[in-house]
Amino acid sequence: MKLSGWGRYPIIQTENAYPNQPGLVSSLVSVATDQPKTTTQIARGLGRSYGDSSLAEKSINLSKLDHFIEFDEQSGQLTCSAGVSFAEILRFFVPKGWFLPVTPGTQFVTVGGAIASDVHGKNHHIDGAFCEHVNALELCLASGEVVECSKIHHPHLFRATCGGMGLTGIILQATFTLKRIETAFIQETTYKTANLAETLAKFEEHDAATYSVAWIDCLATGANLGRSLLMLGEHASEEEVKSHPSATETLQAGKTSKLNMPFDLPAFTLNSFSVKAFNALYYGKARQAQSQRLVHYAPFFYPLDSIQNWNRMYGKNGFAQYQFVIPKSAGLVGLTEILTEIANSKRGSFLAVLKVFGQGNDNYLSFPEEGYTLALDFKMDSTLFEFLNKLDAIVLHYGGKLYLTKDARMSEQMFKQSYPQWQEFQKIRHQYGAHQAFNSLQSTRLGL
Numbered sequence: 001m002k003l004s005g006w007g008r009y010p011i012i013q014t015e016n017a018y019p020n021q022p023g024l025v026s027s028l029v030s031v032a033t034d035q036p037k038t039t040t041q042i043a044r045g046l047g048r049s050y051g052d053s054s055l056a057e058k059s060i061n062l063s064k065l066d067h068f069i070e071f072d073e074q075s076g077q078l079t080c081s082a083g084v085s086f087a088e089i090l091r092f093f094v095p096k097g098w099f100l101p102v103t104p105g106t107q108f109v110t111v112g113g114a115i116a117s118d119v120h121g122k123n124h125h126i127d128g129a130f131c132e133h134v135n136a137l138e139l140c141l142a143s144g145e146v147v148e149c150s151k152i153h154h155p156h157l158f159r160a161t162c163g164g165m166g167l168t169g170i171i172l173q174a175t176f177t178l179k180r181i182e183t184a185f186i187q188e189t190t191y192k193t194a195n196l197a198e199t200l201a202k203f204e205e206h207d208a209a210t211y212s213v214a215w216i217d218c219l220a221t222g223a224n225l226g227r228s229l230l231m232l233g234e235h236a237s238e239e240e241v242k243s244h245p246s247a248t249e250t251l252q253a254g255k256t257s258k259l260n261m262p263f264d265l266p267a268f269t270l271n272s273f274s275v276k277a278f279n280a281l282y283y284g285k286a287r288q289a290q291s292q293r294l295v296h297y298a299p300f301f302y303p304l305d306s307i308q309n310w311n312r313m314y315g316k317n318g319f320a321q322y323q324f325v326i327p328k329s330a331g332l333v334g335l336t337e338i339l340t341e342i343a344n345s346k347r348g349s350f351l352a353v354l355k356v357f358g359q360g361n362d363n364y365l366s367f368p369e370e371g372y373t374l375a376l377d378f379k380m381d382s383t384l385f386e387f388l389n390k391l392d393a394i395v396l397h398y399g400g401k402l403y404l405t406k407d408a409r410m411s412e413q414m415f416k417q418s419y420p421q422w423q424e425f426q427k428i429r430h431q432y433g434a435h436q437a438f439n440s441l442q443s444t445r446l447g448l
Helices: 022-034 087-095 109-115 155-161 194-206 238-242 270-286 297-301 310-314 327-347 383-395 410-417 422-431 440-443
Strands: 002-003 011-013 014-016 040-043 057-062 066-073 077-081 132-140 146-149 170-177 187-194 209-217 228-235 291-298 319-326 352-357 371-379
Touching: 011 132, 022 057, 022 132, 022 170, 077 087, 077 109, 087 109, 109 170, 132 155, 146 155, 155 422, 187 194, 187 297, 194 209, 194 228, 194 327, 291 297, 319 383, 327 371, 327 383, 371 383, 383 410
Parallel strands: 014 057, 040 057
Antiparallel strands: 002 011, 066 077, 077 170, 132 146, 132 170, 187 228, 187 291, 209 228, 209 352, 319 371, 352 371
16 A cells, blocks of 8 residues: 655555554554564554654554543543544534643644644643643553553653654553633634734734744745734633624534545646735735634634645645744744745745744653744655755754654754754663664654
8 A cells, every 4th residue: 555644755655554452553563573674664643744754664553543531521631542533532522611732733633643743733832732731641562562651650751752753662542631611712813914023023922822823925025024924812711702793602613624625736836926826815815914803713723624635736746844943042033044045946835834832841852842933835846855955954053953743854964963862762762672663764764
C-alpha cells in the first residue's frame, strides 16, 4: 500500500497493520523486534502529520484503537485509547459542556498523534502544549511490555514520548483533562493591521486573550510587509449566546462538512498571481480596523476542516508546510527578513499563520518555546528545497527551529543544532531498545 503524510510528499510503499486491541499491538511489536535487522516501523493515526514522520516500511495504524475508557464528570479527566480522534472527543463531550484543553488547526488527529507531536494551539501563551494536560499514558515498549508513564512514573520516558514522534514506543491510551465550557461558541475580535510591527504590537497588547492567531499576507511588500488579520477568541458564556439573535443550541458540536476537493488542481492554478489575488480579497474582507462576531468553535479553530481533502489544491506533487519558531527578542527583525525572502521569491502561500508561544516545557523534542511561530504552505517543485534551505539559515541565525510534525526535508545538521536535547532523547531510546524497533523515514534522515 502507498502512504504519504498530509503534504503528499514523500510517497512510499508500506505494509500496514490495523490492531484493534492493545494486546495485538504488543504482538506486532514483539514479532518485528525478533527480526535480525533494525526494524523500520512506526505508529500512525489519521495521517495528518505533513511529511515523513509517520512513514516507514511497516505502519502500525491505531485508528481502530478508538475507545473511551473512563471519564470523571467532576474534574473533566478523560481516559481513552490512543486512536480516538479529537473530532470524536468534541462530538461526544461538547454537548456535555467540555472542550479540548489544547487543539491544533485540525480536529482530525488522534490522541496518540497529538501526544507524539505535543501539539499546540492558539492558546499556547496561556495553556501551553497538549502534553502539559496529559496526566498519564500507557506505552508499548520495544519488548512488547506495556508501562505507565507520567511525570512521576518513568518521568524521563514520559518526557521523551511527549513530542517524541512515536520513536520511544507505541502509545496505547492516555489520561488528560478537558476544559469546562458553557457554550460551543467563541467571541471573536479581529484587528486589521497595516504591517508586521503593528501585528506584533497587537499580540503583545492582547497577551491576556485566551486564543490569538494572525493570518499574514506573505506576498505584501514595502510598508505593507506583514499586514495581517489578528483574531482573538474567548469561550462565550451562555448569557452571551442566548442574547444573540442567530444562536439556537448553545452546546452543539460541529457537523461534518460535505464540501470536498474531488481532484488534484492543475499545478499552474497556484501561482504568485492567484495567491496575491486571494490574499488581497481575504485581507479586504475586514472592512474595519476592529470588528467582533459570535462564531461557532468549528470555523474558529478548524477553518480548513470545512473542505475535505483540501491538500489536493496543491496538485499531484503535493506541498511542504514550513513551520518555525524564533525567540521574541528576534521577532521583528527575524520575521521581517523571512517575509522579505518569501515575498521576493514570489512563492505563494494561501496559509500563512502566525502565533505567539509562551514558555516551552522540558520534553526533549517538543517544538514550542517562547517566541513567534509562523507556518506556511509551499507547492512542491524542483527548486523548493533550495529555497527552504535559505529560510533554514535565517531561522538558525536567529536561534530558531522547525516543527518536526510539519517537516519533510530538514537536514540532520539543522536538527541536531536546533534541538540541543536530542542526545538525551537518544539515550532514552537506547535504554529501552526503541532505536531497534521504532524508526521512521524522518528519524533515519535526522540521524536518530
